Every structure is written in structure tokens, then in C-alpha cells.
Amino acid sequence: MSRRTYQAAAVAAEIAVPVAILAAWQLWTAQADDPKFPRLSTILVEFREMWLFSQFGEHVVPSLERIGLGFGIALVLGIVLGIPLGLSRWGRVLAMPHIEWWRAMPPPALLPISIVLLHSIGNRQKVSFIAFFCLFPILLNTIDGVRGIDPALTETAKSYGVRGLERIGRIVFPAALPQIFAGMRTSLSLAVIMMVLTEYFSSTSGVGYVLLISKNTFQLTPMWAAIVLIGLLGYLLNLLLILVERRVLAWHRGWRAATAQ
Amino acid sequence: MSISAEHLLEIRNVAKTYGTGAKATQAIADASFAVDDREFVCVVGPSGCGKTTLLKCVGGLLRPTRGLVLLRGKPVTSPPEEMALVFQEYGRSLMPWASVRNNVLLPLRHKRLGRHERKELVEEALEAVGLTGFIDHYPWQLSGGMQQRVAIARALAYQPSILLMDEPFASVDAQTRGDLEDLVLRVREEFAVTILFVTHDIDESVYLADRVVVLTHAPTEVKEIIDVDLPFPRDQIATKELQEFTHLRGHVYRLIKREQAEPSEPLAAATTATKGDRA
Secondary structure, three states, X not given: OOHHHHHHHHHHHHHHHHHHHHHHHHHXXXXXXXXXXXXXXXXXXHHHHHHHHHOHHHHHHHHHHHHHHHHHHHXXXXXXXXXXXXXXXXXXXXXXXXXXXXXXXXXXXXXXXXXXXXXXXXXXXXXXXXXXXXXXXXXXXXXXXHHXXXXXXXXXXXXXXXXXXXXXXXXXXXXXXXXXXXXXXXXXXXHHHHHHHHHHHOOOOOHHHHHHHHHHOOOHHXXXXXXXXXXXXXXXXXXXXXXXXXXXXXXXXXXXXXXXX | OOOOOOOOEEEEEEEEEEOOHHHOEEEEEEEEEEEOOOOEEEEEOOOOOOHHHHHHHHOOOOOOOEEEEEEOOEEOOOOOOOEEEEOOOHHHHXXXXXXXXXXXXXXXXXXXXXXXXXXXXXXXXXXXXXXXXXXXXXXXXXXXXXXXXXXXXXXXXXXXXXXXXEOOOOOOOHHHHHHHHHHHHHHHHHHOOEEEEEEOOHHHHHHHOOEEEEXXXXXXXXXXXXXXXXXXXXXXXXXXXXXXXXXXXXXXXXXXXXXXXXXXXXXXXXXXXXXXXXX
């Protein structure tokens, strides 16, 4: 098979398989006639009515804002803290036990305390909660990425007098970037989870809130529509990140392919 | 201690020990020699004799346990701006995320130079190594020999008075190695640089150098310093056919052979073996 036909077949399969699954779902829900499992077509109609676009501004935009802010803060903090920790052995000795302890904490365990501590069920509490748990994958991957820099490159920089911020900007950060992106992928899916979790427990808006209200009022079709939306959001956000990564790390794929030979 | 200003570079009783206590290993026991302005000095020695360690001490990347490295009479304590280092691992010393241009530009960015001047230095250096057409390529798109030429161009653009080269051609094939040796001899003239060149290849050392410093095995000392009076320009075929060349390489070979622990092999067979051999 040529590369082109292979790619075409891969794309076709990527579309065909979900379509087949959806068709099966539709057929099964149609014959089951169970109110707990409304027909797929009913869910999709509901989906269109709710999200395209009558409640989009009211509930989807706040959710996206929270993800964006929380993830953005985690990204900046993860890199800003991760680079010095990656460079400093003593920094790691002091910080790693704390990082490992907080990282091992299950998010739901901290949700009640985060509401109490921040005296709020508003945006601030949700954004900080998302940022907190998104921080660890990015932080740990940044530290690993910085530690993994080829010593030959470090010595080259040193011998040419490339120091301080210049060294970080020109050598350390780009060298760690592939690892940082690996952390970002993990964090982004965590961000979606945290968004739903915080909104489900304490909110007056957002898709997680819609999920809660539908459940409490036994409106199963809107609930399913919200589930479909959340899945779709996660998928699209990940896709977006992959597209960005492909652009930014084009060199990395080329380099890996060249050195693998 | 009296400081003589006549040498550009002086390595004075340098010793280097790694680790402390029972685990200490002495890489260099006592090494002394000098390099004059515009001289080409090759350092050869048996495998694992601390050649790289010595060069890193000279370049200010490692601090000697004892002794001094003097550059124009001043002790070297950190990498001096006057020196540029070319490593054996060209593939790893180039930044894979940066184009050839930006790799060569790296050491120039913090130098006080105009934008135009920087650009000119980069282009001039790449032209000298014959890579003008590859300025916008990534290093990993080039062959091993070309990557090493990028590393050499980067060193030249830095405008050092001394080029330190650590087995730069040890991991390229024999043909490319010959081309790169001639390239180094050419840029030495063009850029008027002094070169301190570490190698384990005896032929290479005699072919390139004005003087060859032969080291003993670890803990390393200087065994002998040999003047090479072969005529310039040197030629891969004609120079290596000279009786003087054969005589010199035989002499260096015997010195190193005596340093090696294993029983000696016939000379002819061993010559080819050193080619692929890594220190």
C-alpha cells in the first residue's frame, strides 16, 4: 500500500468506526425503548437545541473559560517552577517529596476543602482547583525534560559562554519542550475532568452544572446531551493541542526519524 | 612562579583526579607543554589516557586538580572567549530545533556585534566549510560529515584565536575524515587560528600537526613531543608517501604501542585497526 492510500484508509477507518458504533447505538436504543437510554436521535435533537447555541453562552463558555484559565496557569507555573527545579539538584531534594505528596492526592478529597478555603463556589475556586491538579503533570515533565538535556549540548553552551536566561531560552526550554508537551496532553484531559467535577459540586453555570440539574430533575435526555458535549469538548481540545504540537515540534519528529536510522 | 609571555598557551604541570578517597582515579598525573601562536599541535595517546580530560581542562570546562593552564600568561578558570571547542559528538552538540544558521549564530548572540556583522560572520564561516547552500536546513537533515562541518563553522564564527578539537573526526568514515582534515588545514590558514587537536589516530596527528604531543596511558604524562617538519600544503596522497611521514608515524606508533598493555601485533595489521577504533 502506498503512503497516500494508507493515509486515506486510516482516515476512513477513523470516521467509519465511530459511525458504525453510533448506528448500533441508535438501533439498540430504538428497540430497547428504555427511558433511561433515550434514542440517539432524540439525544442529538436535544443536543442541538441545548448547545447549538441557546445555552452555549450561558454554560459552555464559562466551562471553557475555566479550563483555559486553569490550564494556562498550570502551564506557566509548571514551566516557571520546573526549569529551575530541573537545573538544581538541591532544589529537587527540597521540593520533590512535597510534589510527590500532593500529586498522589485524589482530587475529590480536596474539593470540599478548596470550597472552604477559598470561601467561594465561584470561578476563583474552580480555576484554582483545575490549575492545581493540572500543574503536576506539566511540572514533573518539565523537570524530567530539563534533566534529560544532552550533556554535550550543556557543555557546548558553557564553552561558548551562553549563560543565564539566554541559556534557558535558547537551550534548556527548547530541549525540554517535547517533554513539556507530553505533560500538557495529560494535564488537558485532567482539566476537563476537574472542570466537570467542580461544576458538578458547586456551581451555578457550566456543563457540569447542567449535568447535575438534569440528574436532580430526572431529565435524562438533557443529561445524555451534556455527556455527549463533554466527550466532544475533551476530544476537540486534545485535537487542538495535537495540532499545536505538530507545528511547534515539527523539528522533533524530523530529528527522531533521522536519529532512529 | 614566573610567568612567561612567549607562549600563547601553556599547560603547566596539570593533574586531574576524579573522585576522592578510595574511589579516586587519577586521569592525568602531570602534563606540561606549550602551544605557540598559529601553531597546530596534535595530542595523541593510547585509548583511555585522559586526552579529553586534558582538553576540557585547557578549555576551562574542567578545573585541574593541580597545575595551571595559562592563556597569554593568565590562568584559565572558565571557558575563555578566545577559545572555541569542537566536540567529537557533533550530532549531540548541535541543537536539533535550530537551523544551521541559528546553530552557528548561538555563540554570537551575546557578543557585542551589530546585526549585520553577525550575519556576515555566520555566512563567512559557513562558506569556509562549504555549507552555504544548507544554511536553512536542520542539522539532522545533513550527513555526519556535514554536521561536523556545521560545528566547525560555529567555532570559526565565534572568532577564537585558539580552536580546541576533541577527536572531531573519530565518528565519520575514512573518506570524509580525509576531506575534513584538509578542511581544517585550510581554515587554519584562512582564519589564522591556533589549533590544539586531540586524536587517537596516529596518521591523522602526523598529517595535521606542526608538533605532536604523545601521552602515556593513565595516569597520563607527556611521553615525548615531536616536531613535524613535513612541507605545506599537505596532501592526503603525496604527504603520506613521503619517507619522513612514514618515519614519523612509525616513531609515534612505537611510542604508543609501548604504552599499551596488550601484546603487540604486526604493525601493518594494527594500522588499519586504529582507524575504526574509538578512544
